[in-house]
Amino acid sequence: xxxxxxxxxxxxxxxxxxxxxxxxxxxxxxxxxxxxxxxxxxxxxxxxxxxxxxxxxxxxxxxxxxxxxxxxxxxxxxxxxxxxxxxxxxxxxxxxxxxxxxxxxxxxxxxxxxxxxxxxxxxxxxxxxxxxxxxxxxxxxxxxxxxxxxxxxxxxxxxxxxxxxxxxxxxxxxxxxxxxxxxxxxxxxxxxxxxxxxxxxxxxxxxxxxxxxxxxxxxxxxxxxxxxxxxxxxxxxxxxxxxxxxxxxxxxxxxxxxxxxxxxxxxxxxxxxxxxxxxxxxxxxxxxxxxxxxxxxxxxxxxxxxxxxxxxxxxxxxxxxxxxxxxxxxxxxxxxxxxxxxxxxxxxxxxxxxxxxxxxxxxxxxxxxxxxxxxxxxxxxxxxxxxxxxxxxxxxxxxxxxxxxxxxxxxxxxxxxxxxxxxxxxxxxxxxxxxxxxx
Numbered sequence: 001x002x003x004x005x006x007x008x009x010x011x012x013x014x015x016x017x018x019x020x021x022x023x024x025x026x027x028x029x030x031x032x033x034x035x036x037x038x039x040x041x042x043x044x045x046x047x048x049x050x051x052x053x054x055x056x057x058x059x060x061x062x063x064x065x066x067x068x069x070x071x072x073x074x075x076x077x078x079x080x081x082x083x084x085x086x087x088x089x090x091x092x093x094x095x096x097x098x099x100x101x102x103x104x105x106x107x108x109x110x111x112x113x114x115x116x117x118x119x120x121x122x123x124x125x126x127x128x129x130x131x132x133x134x135x136x137x138x139x140x141x142x143x144x145x146x147x148x149x150x151x152x153x154x155x156x157x158x159x160x161x162x163x164x165x166x167x168x169x170x171x172x173x174x175x176x177x178x179x180x181x182x183x184x185x186x187x188x189x190x191x192x193x194x195x196x197x198x199x200x201x202x203x204x205x206x207x208x209x210x211x212x213x214x215x216x217x218x219x220x221x222x223x224x225x226x227x228x229x230x231x232x233x234x235x236x237x238x239x240x241x242x243x244x245x246x247x248x249x250x251x252x253x254x255x256x257x258x259x260x261x262x263x264x265x266x267x268x269x270x271x272x273x274x275x276x277x278x279x280x281x282x283x284x285x286x287x288x289x290x291x292x293x294x295x296x297x298x299x300x301x302x303x304x305x306x307x308x309x310x311x312x313x314x315x316x317x318x319x320x321x322x323x324x325x326x327x328x329x330x331x332x333x334x335x336x337x338x339x340x341x342x343x344x345x346x347x348x349x350x351x352x353x354x355x356x357x358x359x360x361x362x363x364x365x366x367x368x369x370x371x372x373x374x375x376x377x378x379x380x381x382x383x384x385x386x387x388x389x390x391x392x393x394x395x396x397x398x399x400x401x402x403x404x405x406x407x408x409x410x411x412x413x414x415x416x417x418x419x420x421x422x423x424x425x426x427x428x429x430x431x432x433x434x435x436x437x438x439x
Contacts (some may be wrong), residue, residue, distance in 0.1 A: 002083025021216035055079035065215035268329035273428035304353030381405035
């Protein structure tokens with residue numbers, strides 16, 4: 001038998017470390033070759049680590065949430081054959097544990113302790129080794145008291161489930177187990193003495209505090225938002241757009257589309273409008289390197305689309321929108337959206353944006369204050385569409401109106417330039433035929 005060490009693999013060019021977000025195995029598990037051992041995250045993309053060998057897990061070198069350097073030992077397995085690493089003693093194979101103590105040292109250390117205890121309790125009476133358990137009728141009812149502020153009741157998952165089913169507030173139940181842990185017997189006592197539910201005794205303050213470790217995608221989002229807000233002075237510009245003509249065009253195009261063409265949303269129209277507006281103001285399709293003091297204007301327009309998934313916010317990127325038509329934009333949007341929701345988007349799919357669109361769809365509200373995707377200098381926010389009365393000079397008519405809430409890096413984009421940019425997009429969306437005009 002030998003040992004095989006799996007190191008943190010190189011998960012992408014230029015990546016020096018990755019965060020461990022999930023273990024698929026534990027110490028003692030037998031794994032087959034190619035079985036998934038763990039998942040790591042970098043740049044919001046999740047990468048699975050397979051086992052190159054078949055063997056038994058001896059040691060795991062990190063905990064979920066740890067950031068591990070590329071090339072660092074991650075897993076140690078026991079395998080048939082020699083392996084690729086020298087064998088370790090069982091004590092060394094544990095992730096953590098108490099220091100080893102020799103039998104001689106333990107024996108010599110225990111003698112004075114026993115003497116001290118005998119001196120402290122010279123006349124201690126012997127106890128019955130196995131006292132008979134009290135009968136149910138002999139147990140005294142435990143008083144129900146609210147725990148101290150912030151103190152969480154200790155209980156196993158099965159006890160918590162039983163308490164929920166019975167309508168019992170665990171904060172009111174005294175625990176008789178170690179460290180005050182609540183047992184099934186404590187639930188029985190609580191119910192037996194007429195305190196089954198706190199609902200009949202009025203509202204009860206909830207003083208519980210749940211600690212949730214920020215790991216994986218949520219950590220990436222937190223770091224990105226903190227970076228953007230701490231470094232970028234935002235200016236937000238809100239403008240309303242009459243979407244009636246565009247919605248009519250969109251409905252007509254969707255009705256006549258081929259089966260191999262995607263159903264169009266408003267986003268492909270907005271993306272094509274942004275291409276035209278950026279051609280007139282190329283400095284908005286840029287990254288600002290604030291440390292070097294350089295604005296890098298990009299010829300290729302790579303639009304990030306902020307998308308909400310179960311795990312959190314990700315920004316898949318539609319590359320080279322300047323070279324795509326409406327249908328190509330729509331097809332790529334669908335592909336990226338599906339992969340982002342399924343958690344299969346690659347690092348390539350999630351990086352490289354030069355400007356971003358954020359949209360909450362029907363939940364978009366009247367106005368928002370989008371946070372710029374660092375190191376970009378602009379983000380376009382789409383709010384919900386609603387039919388509103390609009391004065392046409394002689395009467396009020398119903399129109400489909402939508403607000404654009406957009407933020408800009410005020411260090412490199414003046415308020416006037418921001419307004420010109422959004423007004424150009426507004427004119428293109430309100431007269432959608434202009435989107436298709438060349439030049």
